[in-house]
Amino acid sequence: MAKTAAKERRKVKPKRLADRAVVSIKAKRNKSNTKRSARTDDSDVKPLTLNDRTLCNGGVVLFKRDRSKRWQCRIRRLTGLWIDYTTGEAHFDKAKAIAEEKYRDIKYRQETGKVDVSRRFGDVCKVARRELLDEYEKTGRAQLKDKVRVIDKYLIPMLGQYNSHNITTKTLLDFDGRREQRLGRKPSKSTINTHNSALAYVLNLAQAHNYILAVPVLLNNGAATEKRRLHFNDEEYRALCNFMWRDLKHSKTLLNKNGLDGKGKLAYRSYEIRELMRDVVLVLANTGIRPGNELLRLKWNNLRITKQDGKESILFNLVKTKTHKQRTVVGYEPQRNSEGEKRYGCWSCLERIRDRSDDLKGLSWEELFTKDEHIFKLRTSRQVVRQEALTKNFKTLLQRCVYKGKPDGLLRDEYGNDRVLYSLRHTYASRRRYESMSFDDLSVQMGTSVELLEKTYSHFVVSDNPNLFSGHAKREQQRKADDADRRMRMLEDNVAQLVTQNAQLMKMLAESQRLANLFPK
Numbered sequence: 434m435a436k437t438a439a440k441e442r443r444k445v446k447p448k449r450l451a452d453r454a455v456v457s458i459k460a461k462r463n464k465s466n467t468k469r470s471a472r473t474d475d476s477d478v479k480p481l482t483l484n485d486r487t488l489c490n491g492g493v494v495l496f497k498r499d500r501s502k503r504w505q506c507r508i509r510r511l512t513g514l515w516i517d518y519t520t521g522e523a524h525f526d527k528a529k530a531i532a533e534e535k536y537r538d539i540k541y542r543q544e545t546g547k548v549d550v551s552r553r554f555g556d557v558c559k560v561a562r563r564e565l566l567d568e569y570e571k572t573g574r575a576q577l578k579d580k581v582r583v584i585d586k587y588l589i590p591m592l593g594q595y596n597s598h599n600i601t602t603k604t605l606l607d608f609d610g611r612r613e614q615r616l617g618r619k620p621s622k623s624t625i626n627t628h629n630s631a632l633a634y635v636l637n638l639a640q641a642h643n644y645i646l647a648v649p650v651l652l653n654n655g656a657a658t659e660k661r662r663l664h665f666n667d668e669e670y671r672a673l674c675n676f677m678w679r680d681l682k683h684s685k686t687l688l689n690k691n692g693l694d695g696k697g698k699l700a701y702r703s704y705e706i707r708e709l710m711r712d713v714v715l716v717l718a719n720t721g722i723r724p725g726n727e728l729l730r731l732k733w734n735n736l737r738i739t740k741q742d743g744k745e746s747i748l749f750n751l752v753k754t755k756t757h758k759q760r761t762v763v764g765y766e767p768q769r770n771s772e773g774e775k776r777y778g779c780w781s782c783l784e785r786i787r788d789r790s791d792d793l794k795g796l797s798w799e800e801l802f803t804k805d806e807h808i809f810k811l812r813t814s815r816q817v818v819r820q821e822a823l824t825k826n827f828k829t830l831l832q833r834c835v836y837k838g839k840p841d842g843l844l845r846d847e848y849g850n851d852r853v854l855y856s857l858r859h860t861y862a863s864r865r866r867y868e869s870m871s872f873d874d875l876s877v878q879m880g881t882s883v884e885l886l887e888k889t890y891s892h893f894v895v896s897d898n899p900n901l902f903s904g905h906a907k908r909e910q911q912r913k914a915d916d917a918d919r920r921m922r923m924l925e926d927n928v929a930q931l932v933t934q935n936a937q938l939m940k941m942l943a944e945s946q947r948l949a950n951l952f953p954k
Contacts, residue, residue, distance in 0.1 A: 488532060489533060492509045492536055493508050493509075495532060502523045504522055504523065504528030505519050508535060510550065511543045511643070514642065543643075550643065550644065551596045551597055552639070554592050554595045554596065554600055555589050555594065557635055557642075560638065561635045562584050565581050574726065580627075580634060583627060583631035584631055591611055592604070597639045597645050598645050602649045604649075605632075605652070620655050622655035632651060633651060662859040663846050663856040664856055664859035664863045665843070666863075677711045677714065677830070680707070680833060681708060684707050685704065688701060705812050706826050709811065710823060710830060713854075715778070715779070715781075715782045717854065718857045719765040720779065721858050721861035721878055723755055723858060724857070724858070728809065729807070729809055729820065731807070731808050733793075733802055733804040734802060736802045737750070747783070748761050748764075749761065751880075756880055760877075764779035790810075790815075828853075831852060862889075863890060
């Protein structure tokens with residue numbers, strides 16, 4: 434009997450649990466329906482028009498998002514931009530009161546010169562990042578990519594959690610300490626300038642949207658670098674020039690092979706960049722033009738030929754410069770042994786670039802310099818080569834260049850510093866100074882101040898003219914002067930001997946004439 438009763442209880446228990454579950458579900462439904470009916474407002478019965486939802490003389494508009502019964506408000510700021518907030522209310526009258534109160538608060542802050550709306554600094558960085566990348570796609574300026582790199586690596590991780598209006602000078606000083614700790618060293622002034630440029634871009638964007646009242650002062654307390662401006666001496670420059678045409682010839686043969694030294698196939702685009710790189714190197718080294726916009730923005734109609742004393746020279750009229758002042762640069766041309774000899778310097782570079790284009794091939798200089806086309810374009814795509822591609826390929830070019838058994842070729846100088854494309858500008862300045870061109874003339878050509886030239890390009894005196902400091906130059910000069918004096922004395926002695934001999938000959942002629950008169954035939 435006891436066993437039978439227990440079985441009966443076990444059979445009844447599941448039914449009771451099922452009944453409880455049904456009752457619970459029904460209770461929840463009734464509770465949900467009660468809440469829903471409690472939230473029901475007049476708008477569910479009578480739809481509201483736009484005029485009904487517009488408040489504060491058009492400064493506020495109430496609306497609902499899809500799948501939401503709570504009212505949102507869109508408030509117009511003095512900057513002309515609209516910003517959305519949630520009221521958290523489903524009842525129209527309550528939402529209206531909250532929206533009006535929010536509008537009055539924002540208006541008061543705007544009128545009293547306070548920050549009316551704030552945003553996370555990280556969110557502003559993301560908007561700035563998108564703008565910079567869009568601009569980079571249009572212009573290809575390497576500086577824009579540098580700013581994006583700083584935003585991703587430093588600004589968002591270290592300052593992204595702050596509200597924009599809380600970015601103060603004290604915050605930036607703390608940022609300097611954390612940045613130095615992350616780098617493991619004190620950054621140079623040049624590095625901080627790059628970071629400040631990106632930081633200023635984001636802060637100016639925040640100020641334009643009235644997220645901050647003013648841009649804080651950006652300090653630069655970086656380490657001053659005494660690193661000399663890297664350049665190529667005459668021997669290194671000749672080695673580079675001799676290597677480039679051999680390397681290009683070798684690269685051309687690799688296009689028809691299965692791989693590049695067993696490491697993979699050489700893409701045709703890579704060959705085109707190497708092809709153009711040779712001309713870029715020679716133009717930079719013979720003009721002193723800055724790599725980047727000054728060079729890549731040049732068009733054929735920015736060039737012209739000028740004559741002085743019957744000698745022709747190429748003029749580069751730079752439109753985009755670092756100083757934002759247009760200037761004219763004269764291309765250097767090495768000495769020719771005869772008028773019929775091939776012209777090097779910038780002439781041969783421009784000829785090769787011209788002949789790589791089917792539209793320009795065979796044109797005379799006069800016809801070529803009327804074309805409104807960029808000069809430094811790739812052969813196939815006809816697009817201007819990007820600065821990043823030139824920078825990367827120039828580094829690998831120097832590494833491939835065999836020079837005195839060095840493992841890195843010409844990449845590093847005697848101090849272990851890596852050379853870059855800008856080193857060609859310093860090479861131009863050093864070579865012209867070694868040829869005794871004045872700082873005043875060099876300042877006009879290179880578009881920089883005389884003071885900076887005197888400070889920057891005085892190194893050539895020591896490194897490229899050691900005889901001047903060792904005394905060899907003075908002794909050589911004295912030797913040449915002594916040789917000249919000795920030759921002059923020898924010449925004077927020879928002239929005196931000739932005069933004496935001439936007098937003796939005249940005397941002998943006179944004597945023979947006298948004897949002839951005494952003893953006529």
